[in-house]
Amino acid sequence: MTRTEHTADWTTRPTTAQGWIDRAGEVAAVLAVDVLERDRANRTPHAEVQLLKDSGLVTLLGPVEHGGAGQTWSTAYRVTREVARGDGSIGQLLGYHYLWAWAARLVATDEQIAAVEELYTTNNFFFGGAVNPRDEDLVITDEGDEIVYNGRKAFSTGSKVSDLTVLEGVLQGTNDHIFAIVPSKQDGIVFNDDWDNIGQRLTESGSVEITDVRVPWASAAGYVDKKFRPLAYNTLNVPTIQLVFANFYLGIAQGALEAATSYTRDRTRPWPYGGDNKERAADEFHVLDTYGDLQSKLWAAEALVDKAGTAIEEVLHADRESVTPEQRGRVAVLVAAAKQRIADTGLEIATRIFEVTGARASASKVGLDLYWRNLRTHTLHDPVAYKRAEVGRYALLGEIPEPTWYT
Known part of the structure; x- marks a missing residue:
């Protein structure tokens, strides 16, 4: 199958944040079934975006009065992450959609905001x-x-x-x-x-x-x-989208670790020449050590990404006139830290999983390379070194980043 199909009954919409995160998990499960085939076909993902529309995820941030879910950014980030566990590309598309759906609130006038949000929410429109x-x-x-x-x-x-x-x-x-x-x-x-x-x-x-x-x-x-008419709030577009990046990186990394552990449990053969031979690869010390290291690093990255999400939500949902440059700067530093940490951790996971799945796991039909390819491609969006430098200036000199198109 090279296109995504679903038979889920999504006529009833969730009413809580956790309900929407669970809905995103359902979408991810559908996407995961044929993710490798669709990646290789490289066809325009019309069916995948329709899946996002059918599930209600497209209008997650839309006003309730126009049929949207009226959820907050912490939920949008988690939903983006969940979808990316099943398909990194579609997670990116959805996360970008949320940023562009919010773009009017970032820079537009009150009248423009009202018009845009009614337009996209009532019509279930998708942004590029x-x-x-x-x-x-x-x-x-x-x-x-x-x-x-x-x-x-x-x-x-x-x-x-x-x-x-x-x-x-x-x-x-x-x-x-x-x-x-x-x-x-x-x-x-x-x-x-x-x-x-x-x-x-x-x-x-x-x-x-x-x-x-x-x-x-x-x-x-x-x-x-x-x-x-500029406001400090206008400059939140970059931290907002950078944390979108961090969340779909996290989702891809979670998907990579899940795929690898499943493969190791079911298919990896134990090494018979190590001197402390085991009947299962899952019982070998070096395998347990590696998975323990990777899982611990992933949990740490997740905690930092969530901390950044809590911080940015407070300013994104604040009165636009009340946000100060200092608030914006502290949030930007935390987002920079989260992004560089999950970028490094995700790439490490996507590389090292081959060490504990074995040579046969490198076969094209297995598809474990998908996670590295996805992370390697998008983490080049803007140099991670500059994110580390932003955090370094804050830690060493107490300086917050000046808003630019990339900070």
């Missing part, structure tokens, strides 16, 4: 994003009551499976970045079929061409009379 501020390759021109986007973005996660796309570009003649939410299916947006990386293969993160996409100034996020 053509946002890569490192490359100023999408130019915006001011044409009176409208702004017009033209150019190209090298990455557009969610592209073909999205209903709405968040565009980001630079207003011509200025350094002003403007975000706008537009329909994904229109003549002016052409998604290219050029995402063929070794991991996270079903995230549809290829390039996109933007030609004469017109947006009313009234829909330019956070702009009033063509001027942006």
